[in-house]
Amino acid sequence: MPELPEVETVARGVDKHVRGDRIVHAWFSNLPQPFKTPPSQQAKGLAGRAILAVHRTGKHIVFELGALGKESGRSATSTKKGAEPAGQWIVHLGMTGRLLVSVPDSPVAPHTHARLELASGRELRFVDPRRFGRLEFRELGGGEAFTAPGAEPLTIGAGEFAALFRRRHLPIKAALLNQGILSGVGNIYADESLFQAGIRPRRRTDRLTIAELDRLHTALRQVLNQAIRLGGSSVSDYVDADGARGFFQLEHCVYQRTGEPCRRCGTPVRRIELAGRGTHYCPKCQR
DNA sequence: CATTTCACCTGGTGGC
């Protein structure tokens, strides 16, 4: 489910509900799959922490956590401004992960792998049927704060953007999906931005002109920003922190529209396989 | 090295 716009939507929603709250108790399933840090270690690490803020980096949701101990840190510690995060909880949603803010007595969905009980009485739940998601806890002694490996698509400039692709020899779609180059772009927004830019997914990055890379830079940011405004794409089961669906799927021009007429020229949308992923494009509008 | 393929999982859909 989750690419940059969906992850951004979830992170904003979670932040709104849990910023300033405190984790009273954390429960984790004991399956091997969705844990980058062993569940027992996460449970111990999270209990008692204040949640300072929640934000997105690439496709990761990062919880900035306060220092442990000092019950109800109201007195002495409250005066120091901008407390440094002492730990981080990092959530990657994989394909089917959901992060939901619930009331504690609401029914627990199948495939719930984490439940964080909060001081406010709310409960934060991580649900992930396919278990491609990842949960990680980091103690921040000195450094080691999480950073996404690739460039942020929404803030990168046109020149830097073009430079990312200059001397590579892979299809542009494969490059867009590579998180080490750009972080946050996935299958939907790769296809949609290439359509907006009029570029075929198989074109090799080192054969694209500066003008084409400029178009792609503009198209990508435009597509991502509009998707964020619409709360992301709910293709099958994606929902935000409140369980609400997004609406950008109604704006898709090519993604999962195989055989349907191109919204611009009417030519049937074509589907190929590229980099192991279903890839959709208009053979007339994209060259 | 850089690039490509495949395994990791569950569930929904559509054909027969």
Add this chain to the structure above:
DNA sequence: TGCCACCAGGTGAAAT
């Protein structure tokens, strides 16, 4: 109704 093939928002390890 059941069975089966195929598809799905991602990514790291293995192969080329």
